[in-house]
Amino acid sequence: MKNTFKFLGIIALVAIIGFTFTACDEEDGKSSFLPSLQNTTWNHITDNAITIAFSKDKATVSGYTENFDSLNGTYTIYNSNLDGNGNHVYNLRHSSNDNLSYIILTSKPDGSDIIVSFYGVNDGWGNWSKQ
Numbered sequence: 062m063k064n065t066f067k068f069l070g071i072i073a074l075v076a077i078i079g080f081t082f083t084a085c086d087e088e089d090g091k092s093s094f095l096p097s098l099q100n101t102t103w104n105h106i107t108d109n110a111i112t113i114a115f116s117k118d119k120a121t122v123s124g125y126t127e128n129f130d131s132l133n134g135t136y137t138i139y140n141s142n143l144d145g146n147g148n149h150v151y152n153l154r155h156s157s158n159d160n161l162s163y164i165i166l167t168s169k170p171d172g173s174d175i176i177v178s179f180y181g182v183n184d185g186w187g188n189w190s191k192q
Contacts, residue, residue: 092118092138092151093117093118093138094117094118094120094138094151094168095170095172097171097172098115099115101114101115101172102114102192103175103189103190103191103192104189104190104192105188107188111123111124111125112192113177113189118137118138119135120136120164121134132155132164134155134156135155135156136153136154136156136164138151138153139154147170148168148169148170149167149170150165150166151165151166151167152164152165153165153166164177165177166178173191174189
């Protein structure tokens with residue numbers, strides 16, 4: 062009888078743990094931009110035709126011409142992290158070509174400035190203006 066109660070107690074404990082795991086919300090795994098970047102559009106200072114518009118989790122690039130036409134389009138976040146200075150770093154992939162077109166976007170913690178690196182070419186702070 063004593064063993065039966067132990068056995069039932071173990072089953073009850075396992076059931077409680079199992080229900081707890083199933084009741085917990087799981088994150089969807091999607092990253093999103095800082096709230097201060099969402100629903101904003103940025104223009105490149107030296108070439109005003111180039112713009113980046115941000116939604117919650119996508120960036121749309123437009124205005125590139127000639128050999129950079131492949132950079133135009135919508136990008137999604139596939140990785141994000143913080144650098145050593147607290148800046149947000151987003152790795153973005155082009156929605157139509159995940160293997161070739163990518164952007165690395167770095168944002169100040171407050172979203173006041175961005176650096177955009179296309180194909181490893183970094184243009185530095187202060188080259189984009191928020192509209």
